[in-house]
Amino acid sequence: MTQSNTLARQELKQRACAAIERRKAELIGVSREILSNPEPGFREVKTAALVGQKFQEMGIAHRNGLALTGLKGTVPGGSGAGPRLAIIGELDSLVVNEHPYADPETNAAHACGHHCQIGMMLGALAGLMEPEVLEQLSGEIIPFAVPAEEFIEVGHRLDLRTQGKIEFMGGKQELIRLGEFDDVDMAMMCHTASDMGDRKFAIGGTSNGHVVKYVRFIGRGSHAGSAPHMGVNALNAASFALQAINSNREIFKDEDTVRIHGIMTHGGEAVNAVPSDVRLEWRVRSGSPKAVVTNSAIVDRCFKAGALAVGASVDITNIPGYLPMRHDTGLLDLFEQNSGSLIGPSSVLVMPIRRNRGGSTDMGDLSQLLPACHPYTSGAEGPGHSKDYVVTDYESAVINPAKIMAMVAIDLLSDGAAKAKEVIANHRPAMKKQAYLKFQRERATTVEFDGAA
Ligand SMILES: [Zn+2]
Ligand SMILES: [Zn+2]
Structure with a gap:
């Protein structure tokens, strides 16, 4: 120059x-x-x-x-x-x-x-x-x-x-x-x-990379006072699942900067009925795509554990998050x-x-x-x-x-975009667009688990 x-x-x-x-x-x-x-x-x-x-x-x-x-x-x-x-x-x-x-x-x-x-x-x-x-x-x-x-x-x-x-x-x-x-x-x-x-x-x-989960626990509603034994409590299934997730926190590696968190967007129908429909939006974050996949599977296992514990079923929609x-x-x-x-x-x-x-x-x-x-x-x-x-x-x-x-x-x-051309020439993409779309689409999965089966 x-x-x-x-x-x-x-x-x-x-x-x-x-x-x-x-x-x-x-x-x-x-x-x-x-x-x-x-x-x-x-x-x-x-x-x-x-x-x-x-x-x-x-x-x-x-x-x-x-x-x-x-x-x-x-x-x-x-x-x-x-x-x-x-x-x-x-x-x-x-x-x-x-x-x-x-x-x-x-x-x-x-x-x-x-x-x-x-x-x-x-x-x-x-x-x-x-x-x-x-x-x-x-x-x-x-x-x-x-x-x-x-x-x-x-x-x-x-x-x-x-x-x-x-x-x-x-x-x-x-x-x-x-x-x-x-x-x-x-x-x-x-x-x-x-x-x-x-x-x-x-x-x-x-x-962090992450995967997003939309989770629905399905139980069976019934009168919470006179016939709780006739119901299957989806809220209890969710609550048990969250405890199971917390029971796994000691196995996450510091270097993976794991963050697992979420919210409940629906917690039942009415206070006097056994909750039959409970929904969560959940997030599993980790520092590498590989750790995201591993930790996402652990969290899915915990959701199944909640359903299994009370005989509810759970549908997990896994949504490709960010890299x-x-x-x-x-x-x-x-x-x-x-x-x-x-x-x-x-x-x-x-x-x-x-x-x-x-x-x-x-x-x-x-x-x-x-x-x-x-x-x-x-x-x-x-x-x-x-x-x-x-x-x-x-x-x-x-x-x-x-x-x-x-x-x-x-x-x-400026200067004929010499610097931009240099940046492009030195850059090695981690993946091409088609490989990216394939990777993300492979993470879009649904899991259906019947804990009463
Ligand atoms: Zn923000
Ligand atoms: Zn922002």
Whole structure:
């Protein structure tokens, strides 16, 4: 690289950052508007409409309705064809009772900061679409607003699957299936975090893979006072199963970062009848796909044990969850350099590649197929997914990551996209799309067990 190129690139970054700075109020405003209109996955109708409106205002050609609510734009650079870089923002909220910004009707709430992701995605685009910046870039920038990262409302999503509206229940999984990442060469996004101490940006580490379970215990109802002996108590079966799961916790290996947890979504019909229909949404997380498979089988065994103990039956629907995050090292280097230059290297936390945060993301699935990066930015307070998780510093949560992503994109796509081509050449995907779909489909199983047989 020549000296003049280096200077030119710095100049491009400064112009992109200045454009983001000029639109700061608008970008934070978009994030706040989404915060006030939270919608869980595959239901992000208002959020998608807002993104569509913003794309239109910015002159971004796009398609919508992808995996029900996703929007995918395309912004060609002015220096000819080249790699296509997706900048991703997640549309969906969680459901968290008592969150200060919860929807009073649905309890939907942005307790994971995804509302900031749309602001930062639009901000990065605003910087990159400055005419003197865009004309120096090769290839294409693909702003991609994706649905349903939070794997919740499993019963509802099973209904969508039954109706043929989706096959996979995570947004990026479904978009991979639909071929919407076939024309994407690399992908990046940033996620807000609240646990960073005095750091403002964190890169590296990994996440858990998981399998999702929809479990139905079926017993037999009868009068709980006069004829309990005529019933089969499905709630007791479930309760016994949960105890069986807890009895296995001592065999899980520390290095597998196992998390097994869930909720009961239906616990019986009426207090005076023996419960005959009890439903759980369950999750088995582990650090490697192999451990997910092993631990999922243990949990299925425990559900059967509950049914066996009281003579109930159990139906387990196993749903392919997410794969562990696999950061591309070339992209990590660019995020480290650019975040360091924006906020100072001492504000950037570089996590060891094996450090597992315990959670899961469908960015992990995408990272198995192409170069991807999923850093964290500060700006939130309170435990994630709780009523106390609130973004308090929008500069850190929206503006900084917008600038950092714009700077990384400039490094990748300027100079004939030499850096992007290098990242792609050095990247070894863990699997190809067809192998991914096969692997995930093999995990979609149903188990029916009759404990009275
Ligand atoms: Zn989350
Ligand atoms: Zn999240």
